Amino acid sequence: MRNKKIAGAIGVLALTLCCFSCKEFLTVEPVDRLTGNNFYRSIDDVESNVANMYSMFFDKINEGWIMGGIGEARSGEIIASPGANGYSARRVVEVLGENDLLYAMDPSAPWEWYHYERVTNWTRYYQVIQTANILVNKLEEGIPGVSDVDKQRYIAEATFMRCFAYWWMVRLYGDVVYYTTPYNAESLPREGMVSVLNKCIADLKPHKDNMPWAHADPALKGARASRGSIIALLMHMNMWNAGFDRNNREGYFREVASLGTELIQSNTYRLYPLTEEGWSTVMKGRSDESLFEFYRSINYQDNNAALSPFGDHFLRWPYKFPRFNNQISHCYYIDTYMARLYPSAVADKRADFWFEDMLSNSGQFIAVKFAFNVYASGNEDRNPDNTFLIFRYPDAILLHAEALAELARDNEAIASLNMIRERAEATPYGGGGGQELKDFIFWERCRELFGEGHRYFDLVRTQRIMNPTFARNPLNSDQYNRRAWTWPIDPSARNNNPRMVLNEYWLTR
Known part of the structure; x- marks a missing residue:
């Protein structure tokens, strides 16, 4: 059938x-x-x-x-x-x-x-x-x-x-x-x-x-391309090609390392504290953490499809309205994956701050990461008032760390990696270099960029999509080469x- x-x-x-x-x-x-x-x-x-x-x-x-x-x-x-x-x-x-x-x-x-x-x-x-x-x-x-x-x-x-x-x-x-x-x-x-x-x-x-690094009009921050947007896109294009043009991958990594250093040293962008005020600012959009986004706000009567925001599937009342048909979240992430992202023995504020009932394996799961801009609503089916994030400063920092690790510049890679972990109030990385560090950076991207549309593409470009350690439903090499992705x-x-x-x-x- x-x-x-x-x-x-x-x-x-x-x-x-x-x-x-x-x-x-x-x-x-x-x-x-x-x-x-x-x-x-x-x-x-x-x-x-x-x-x-x-x-x-x-x-x-x-x-x-x-x-x-x-x-x-x-x-x-x-x-x-x-x-x-x-x-x-x-x-x-x-x-x-x-x-x-x-x-x-x-x-x-x-x-x-x-x-x-x-x-x-x-x-x-x-x-x-x-x-x-x-x-x-x-x-x-x-x-x-x-x-x-x-x-x-x-x-x-x-x-x-x-x-x-x-x-x-x-x-x-x-x-x-x-x-x-x-x-x-x-x-x-x-x-x-x-x-x-x-x-x-x-x-x-x-x-x-x-x-310009920053627009004179603050209303354009993140919502219109800037030098930071261009650098982020150049970093992503180089990293994608590094995954498929493997004979030339070192040159791509060098370029990403250089671009990332330029971005960080510009001092134009910053990481907001993981507080309700700080994170709601990031998710609302036009923040100093946004490199590029599609800014959308209910205050401008933007016509977002009810289904389109990522968080729509992982929020329930009182973070999503109306109450009568949002008693549980539409979907959840399986507990084994979430426990892999945020091990209970390792300090990480994101685990508690961004989630409720993270290991529930049920509709009690909530991705609170996307729930900080809830506004009063009656019976209308509406999601929190968030922007559509595409490139965020931590994304670029972690690409920088990844490229440095691939170039065996481990100390520099760990320094960039720990910029993200420090903001998350997470245990600093204290492991070794080489593959251990590369894998940790991959998982850090999964943690930090949860729900922002990067995970599957990171699996593909790094070829981890063929490894069951990293993907629950991996492709085999024939499927990968025939571009089942x-x-x-x-x-x-x-x-x-x-x-x-x-x-x-x-x-x-």
């Missing part, structure tokens, strides 16, 4: 998702008022265009429980809570954990309203890329009222968003179609992901110093593009 459902899902995917296709492949139709030749007449037009790029990208991660589905659930530690509101639908988290993406997208399954088939459609990302390409082109031609300093800053910001979209797609799909021309109509093949990211690194790095690609990507191929693993399994 289930095989028939999966076969049906493939057919429906091929038939129904084509409605998302464009008139020409990669000739993406952008929002008319933001891309026409008559639009770029002032700096206000540029600002509107930049704001639209961020908004278009957020549209994709607001389509459902995306942050949880792509970056957290696929490693298998999340279980639906029996008796929770919508229990049958919530069990999709377990299907994701088994890497059964075709079943997760099955429209006949009880979780069809999660719409994971939308993850396979990359059109919106290419709209962001094309909008960035056109903006760069228009800025280079010259726009009235835009000074040379502002021109370079806007080009840097548009280049950041272009490279950010490519990096995001690489992690989802592997090889992608790469182009930077403003109006592309040529049929292009997919390009190897390492090559794409190397081109992005070469594209973005020269613009780094054209961006990717998502399927919407068949509409082949429309009018004879050079396009889909992800082979999801066509032949």
